[in-house]
Amino acid sequence: MAAAGIICEYNPFHKGHLYHIEQTRLLTGADDIICVMSGNYVQRGEPAILDKWLRTSMALEAGASLVLELPTYYACASAEFFAFGAVSLLQHTGITDFLCFGCEEDRSHIFQAAAAVLYEEPAPYRSALKTYLSQGFGFAAARARALHHCLSQQYPNVNWQSLIEHPNNILAMEYYKALLRLHSPIQPVPVQRMSGGYSDPDLNHSMPSASAIRLGLARNEDILSCLPPMTAITLQDAISQGLGPVFFSDWSADFYYALSQHTPKTLHSIADMAEGLENRLFRQAKTIWNLDELVAAISCKRYPYARIRRILLNILLNISQERRQQLSFAEGPAYLRILGFRKEREGLLHRLSQSASLPVITNLARQFSSLDEPARSMLEDEIRFTDLYMGHMPNKAKVRRGLDLTQPLLIWRS
Known part of the structure; x- marks a missing residue:
């Protein structure tokens, strides 16, 4: 069955x-x-x-x-x-x-090709990704450009930026990659x-x-x-x-209490926290007391809404990088x-x-x-x-x- x-x-x-x-x-x-x-x-x-x-x-x-x-x-x-x-x-x-x-869109052959690059991370991909990140692109945008760099000859008509700007398409590639990683x-x-x-x-x-x-x-x-x-x-x-x-908008009091237990230095330990983002967060949190408004104030091209929300939720739940490691x-x-x-x-x-x-x-x-x-x-x-x-x-x-x-x-x- x-x-x-x-x-x-x-x-x-x-x-x-x-x-x-x-x-x-x-x-x-x-x-x-x-x-x-x-x-x-x-x-x-x-x-x-x-x-x-x-x-x-x-x-x-x-x-x-x-x-x-x-x-x-x-x-x-x-x-x-x-x-x-x-x-x-x-x-x-x-x-x-x-x-x-x-x-x-059902473009499974393209998702499979992209997943293989993301899983194997060949040298041209790593080099291109590093270059685009150093130019100030957010990770998703840098990755799209790095995929174009590696796969443009094989798929010359694919607009990688457009293709993977959709969350469901991003997940599709990650599902293919996970299957490869697990030899499933x-x-x-x-x-x-x-x-x-x-x-x-x-x-x-x-x-x-x-x-x-x-x-x-x-x-x-x-x-x-x-x-x-x-x-x-x-x-x-x-x-x-x-x-x-x-609704998350009703959790502002919980979040600001959790944030009060931290300094910018200790926020380095929070899972997915990016270098320098902790200072931006503390600066905005001094005058903004609404969670939705705080997310909007911190978000930018490099750090989109969803990533900021995940970081703030990690602060609220006290999910640290060290705790993740303890849990394998x-x-x-x-x-x-x-x-x-x-x-x-x-x-x-x-x-x-x-x-x-x-x-x-x-x-x-x-x-x-x-x-x-x-x-x-x-x-x-x-x-x-x-x-x-x-x-x-x-x-x-x-x-x-x-x-x-x-x-x-x-x-x-x-």
Whole structure:
């Protein structure tokens, strides 16, 4: 029986995501869909709009067989480590045959060629990248120019800058690169996006982007028609109970408290902090007391919004480069944590337990003491991250500490 993997955030689950699941089944013939989903924090450097259990429920309602959690350390990392962490989890299941991902255009041969250069980093690429970085280009722009330098003869008509300015295309290349790094037999299957662009704020598309839906929620607009009926009900129920939505703009007090524990010197230890950026951050933070405004003030051509948000989130969560090293971050996640599964696909759990090359966690409280390092340490941090997240629920009466230890495995019964 074939299984296809989908790397996702479902922030929130919308019609484009349902289309992706349907296309995955159509293109691969897979019997099962395994979703690797970001937990309570997402790759754009923000808390998710709904908690990981609600978003797991949405995925299962829409037809996913099983949902695995992508640990926060990878979910909030750069595209390279986000992709590597997620692909690594699928590889370690031992049962994933395909990786199906969305991109702005299906140019798989070009993505594969670019991934090979990024993985092998031949001398001409390294030299070109260094040159463009020294000229003041941001990393993404410098990398696009370095790829053009290496691949322009093979692909003379490709505008690399245009091609990889889209986040989904960047991730596509990183997925190919991760598969190469892991020597994985998983077959990549790209699906061209049919929805609005990644950051398109227009709700009038037939399949509006998650960005547009989040913006609509922040403005109290009616966005339920943008979602599949089953997930619209889940979102509506969550909001009515005060279990969302969660917006990063409401976290300013938490961030400025975390920042007060640092000096510019100690900020050097924060993961992904760039040389000199800590001084710019402290200077702007003296007069700006709103998180969104601070991100806008610090962002520039070299340091785009998403990277700044990730750095600020790392400050808030106290994710340091040293902590990453302690957790063997570069080697990939140390466990497979199941958030939920469909009851009729229960046989998939048995296959996973027989084939997985990492510990499979279905009950964290019961299994925690049996885990090795760094799995226990990473999960200890995950518990802390979840507590912080849940503290921002609109309805504080619904908040409980230690949910990672008490929330039961979600079992969807159709």
